[in-house]
Amino acid sequence: MDIKSVEARSLNMAKIKSTRTAPEMFVRSRFHARGLRYRANFGGMPGKPDLYFQGRKVAVFVHGCYWHRHPGCKYAYTPASRPEFWLPKLEDNRRRDLRVREELRERGIRVLIVWECTVRRMMKDQEFRDATLERGIAFVKSGTEDFLEL
Secondary structure, three states, X not given: OOOOOHHHHHHHHHOOOOOOOHHHHXXXXXXXXXXXXXXXXXXXXXXXXXXXXXXXXXXXXXXXXXXXXXXXXXXXXXXXXXXXXXXXHHHHHHHHHHHHHHHHHHOOOEEEEEEHHHHHHHHHOHHHHHHHHHHHHHHHHHXXXXXXEO
């Protein structure tokens, strides 16, 4: 049972942003500081990637663990109130992500997914941040792998 009314919960959910979130801005600033230039929230691609490296053909998505159902993550919990509404909605998000990833692959575009829980840990642990950032940058620059999740 939800402790908020349907109207109050609706107002809370409406305030959740889809672009320029804190995790997205953190990732953007780290790539930019390392000299990598990108298009932000690029609408010319399936899924509107958070970052798109045009010359390298790499799309980067910064996914919220709850909204995109990060497998095995504590932040990808099942809502207690109105599961009949939320579970199909969240499952649709997961299916859409797979479809977008496949469309990008067919276009020859490589995909990097950075999960919210990874960004949270990067914000707290500099050693982890540096190692994770190096993996992400190596993926963007390499051109050998077509998919990576961080």
